[in-house]
Structure formats: structure tokens, C-alpha cells
Amino acid sequence: MSIRTATEADWPAIWPFWRDVVEAGDTYAYPLGATAEQARGWWFDGSHVVVVEEDGAVVGSAKMGPNRPGRGSHVGTASFMVDAAARGRGVGRRLGEHVVQWHRDQGFAAIQFNAVVETNAVAVRLWEDLGFGIVGTVPAAFDSATHGRVGLHVMHLDLG
Template sequence: MEIRHATSADNEQIWEIIQPVISAGETYVFAPDSSREKMLAYWCGPDKHTYVAVLDGLVVGTFVLKDNQPDLGSHIANGSYMTLASASGQGVGRAMGAFSINEAKRLGYKAMQFNIVIKTNELAVQLWQKLGFNIIGEVPEAFNHRQHGLINAYIMYRKL
């Protein structure tokens, strides 16, 4: 698997990953009917480092790194990750997670923080814990899950 910076040539494959994830309404805060234009402008915005994971010529995952907060909070990275559904179980998320930790260090970040890891997204919670993240807080009813209604979300953190 190759992990590299995304280019505009990757946009269609990135959208093919993003669209089903957000339309499910289970793990991301974006409206399930968010447009391609809105999501690509967000995901590939100038304030982010956008990456893709490529396997056999197909983009099977994508993630972004960015400052968690501006200015005096910019030494902590924030990340968002999505995997192509058909690539689930192939280690794509783990590879992107491990790569992003090293990349965040290379970019000069001192720590990483995820502000809203949906509690019911148990695979993601377990993955981040295996990669050294701790749950440092739980926000009650932080996410309006499409199936379960208002559910809690974790804040997860690790030093780099």
C-alpha cells in the first residue's frame, strides 16, 4: 500500500469514499446529503494536508491532518480518516493511522487530538487505542446518529 499526498486527480476517488460514509450518518458530523463540492472543498481545503492510501492503483482510503486549533493551539494535530467500504478489514485504517502519526511528527506537531470519535464507532475507538491514543473526555449527546439518535462522543489524544 502506498500512502501519498492527494492531488486533484484523486478527487473523484476521494468522493467515492466520502459519499457513502457521510450518507450513512453514523460516524461523521456532515449532513448525509452534503454535496460533492462542499465535501471536497472541506477535505482538500488549503488548511489541510490531504493524503490517500492506494492499493493496486485504487484509492482505498483518505485522511487529512490539520491544526486542531489556530494560533496558540496549532502545535496539536487533528485528523480525519475514511476507508473505502470494499477495503474494510485490509489494514487500510491502521496503515493510515500509523503513517499519520509519523507524518504529524514530521510536520512539527507535538500531539494529536480527535475531537469527536463517535462512541458507537467501536472499531475506530479500538484502532486509536492500539495506536496509543487515550480517551481523555466524553461529550454527552454530541452526535445525532442516524439510527440511535443523540449519542456520546469521545475526545482522544496522544503525545507525539
């Protein structure tokens, strides 16, 4: 398993799992029914994007960068997606570890995840294992396809 900077040429490999994750309706608030071109624009929005390759296939991706511009740019953020066929093999953990180190290397003071769906237990557990804490939960802020309206955790990791 290796991680490298993504290029636009990786989008055809990312798109199928990006679409599947979003259309499942349980972890991301992107609009349902997005076209590949719309989704590509959201994923490659000026953020630093990486892919995880395993045996020559792209099995996951993350995007990262400042959480806010200007005076908030010392705090980073990231988003992650893993192909369903590759889940349970440590892809998300490798991406998470990479993202934390990338933010450290870039001189960020902290990382803030703005919207971790509280029912996404695998992600919440992973981020807590990597040192993130829940600093608050916005009640009923996400309309989960499976669970109805659930909270969104704001999670934070101090890199100091």
C-alpha cells in the same frame, strides 16, 4: 498498499466513499446531501491530504494539520475515511500510523481528535491501539442514524 499525498485529481476517486461514509450517518457530522463540490471543499480545506492506493485504486484518504490556529497549532488533528470494500484489510491502521508519523515529522506536540463517535468501536479500538486515550466524552453530542444520540469522545496522543 501505498500512501501518497493527494491532489485535487484524486477527488473523483475519494468522493464515492466520502459520500457513502457521510450518508450512512454513523461516524461524521458533515451535512447530509452534500454535493461533490461542497464535500471536496471540506476535505481539501488547506489540510494535508493523503490517499491509500491498493492495486492502483484509491481505497482510503486522510486529512491532517493543526487542530487550532495560532497558539493551539502545536496540536494536530486528522480525519479518516476508508472505502467500505476495503475495510478489514488494514487500510485504516496504515492511515493512522502514517498520520501519527507525519505529525511527529512536522514537530507537533500532540494529536487531538475532537469527535470520535463512541459507537464507532472499530475506530476507538484502533486509536487506543495506536496510543490515544479518551480524555472526555461529550454526552449525546452526535445523532447517529443507527444508535440515536450518542457521545463524542475527545481522544489525545502525546507525541513528546
